[in-house]
Amino acid sequence: MSTPTQPAIVLLSGGLDSYTAAAIASELGYGLCALTVRYGQTHVQEIEAARRVAQALRVRRHVEIDLDLRAVAESALTGVGEVPMDRDLSTVEGIPSTYVPARNTIFLSLALAWAETVGAADIFIGINALDYSGYPDCRPEYVRAYERMARLATRAGVGGTDFRIHAPLQHMTKAEIIRRGGQLGLDYGLTLSCYVPDAAGRPCGRCDSCLLRARGFAEAGVADAALNR
Numbered sequence: 001m002s003t004p005t006q007p008a009i010v011l012l013s014g015g016l017d018s019y020t021a022a023a024i025a026s027e028l029g030y031g032l033c034a035l036t037v038r039y040g041q042t043h044v045q046e047i048e049a050a051r052r053v054a055q056a057l058r059v060r061r062h063v064e065i066d067l068d069l070r071a072v073a074e075s076a077l078t079g080v081g082e083v084p085m086d087r088d089l090s091t092v093e094g095i096p097s098t099y100v101p102a103r104n105t106i107f108l109s110l111a112l113a114w115a116e117t118v119g120a121a122d123i124f125i126g127i128n129a130l131d132y133s134g135y136p137d138c139r140p141e142y143v144r145a146y147e148r149m150a151r152l153a154t155r156a157g158v159g160g161t162d163f164r165i166h167a168p169l170q171h172m173t174k175a176e177i178i179r180r181g182g183q184l185g186l187d188y189g190l191t192l193s194c195y196v197p198d199a200a201g202r203p204c205g206r207c208d209s210c211l212l213r214a215r216g217f218a219e220a221g222v223a224d225a226a227l228n229r
Contacts, residue, residue, distance in 0.1 A: 005031035007060065008122040008166075009111040012036050014049025015193045016213060017126035017169055020177050022057055023184045024168045025124045032059040033118060035111055039103070040070035040078050045201040049192035056190055065110060075100040076195070083195045085206040089215075095134045096208065098195060104137035108146055108165065115163065116156045124166045130173050143167050174216025182222065189225030203227070 008030035010022040026032055034057070036050040047064065054062040074080040076097040084096060104127065111123045127138040136142065143165050150165070151157035169177050181188060193213045194203035203210050203226065217224040 005029065006122070007031045007033050007118050007120040008124055009033050009035055009115045009118075009120055010059075010124040011107050011111055011126070012050045012054060012059075012062070013126070014046040014051075014053055014191060015126070015209075016174075016181070016188055016191045016216075017128055017177060018050075019053045019057075019126075019186060019188070019191050020181045020184070021124045021126035021166070021168055022053070022059075023181065023186055025122075025166065026057060027184060030122060030124075032057055033114065033120065034059040034062040035107075035114060036062065036064045037107055037110065038064060038066050038068075039073075039100070039106075040068040041100075042077060042079050042083075043192070043195050043197055045197045045199075046192050048201065049190060052190040056187060063114070067106070067110075069100065069103070069106070073101040073103065083207050085196075085204075087208060087211070089208060089211055092134070092208075095136065098208065099135055102137070104135075104142075105146070112150050112154065112163070116154050116161075119156075121156075121161050122164050122166060124168070126169055127167050128169045128172065128174070128177070130171055138170075140167075140170060143170070173219070174212055175219035178216050178220040178222055182220075187225060189228070191226060193226075 008025050012018050012034040034054045070078045076083045081097045147165050150163040193209045195207040196204040
């Protein structure tokens with residue numbers, strides 16, 4: 001008798017990183033339950049990218065949640081202030097205006113609730129600490145602290161479930177992530193990383209996220225298929 005595939009919750013934004021993290025979870029043998037949040041982001045086109053990615057990954061289930069954070073989380077990504085453009089990322093310091101207050105904590109809490117519901121102990125998130133971000137909720141110490149909280153704050157955790165927050169890309173450069181995706185056969189043309197895409201979902205090529213992505217593809221020596229979408 002075959003053993004049912006162990007489920008894992010994957011946070012899926014439609015970007016390059018979350019796609020790769022989810023694919024790694026699949027490679028490890030987990031059955032993917034993908035979670036995408038429509039949180040009032042100005043680049044809402046990423047939701048359609050998440051749908052494309054979920055289909056490509058053949059996820060077990062894809063849940064989209066509407067949780068409008070605009071009233072409580074001011075950010076350039078929720079329509080407050082400007083998205084930085086054309087910056088030299090090697091000289092940038094501090095937390096950028098594209099930081100969304102407590103976003104990863106909120107998203108992981110949603111994932112944790114779903115994990116407890118379906119009996120999953122594993123959550124995958126595509127955060128990265130080596131390339132420029134400036135986001136405090138991408139740090140390894142944050143992930144470890146969240147794991148401890150998950151074990152303390154849930155019925156499953158108190159009952160002995162050893163919740164694990166997997167951040168397989170955390171110590172990889174963007175180029176290394178892209179090379180890993182190539183090994184997994186991923187089509188990055190399905191993804192959207194841009195903070196200011198046009199109505200058709202074409203990237204601006206000027207925001208921090210676009211610049212990081214372009215640098216990653218250049219360093220990996222690979223063409224970005226999304227530019228021809």
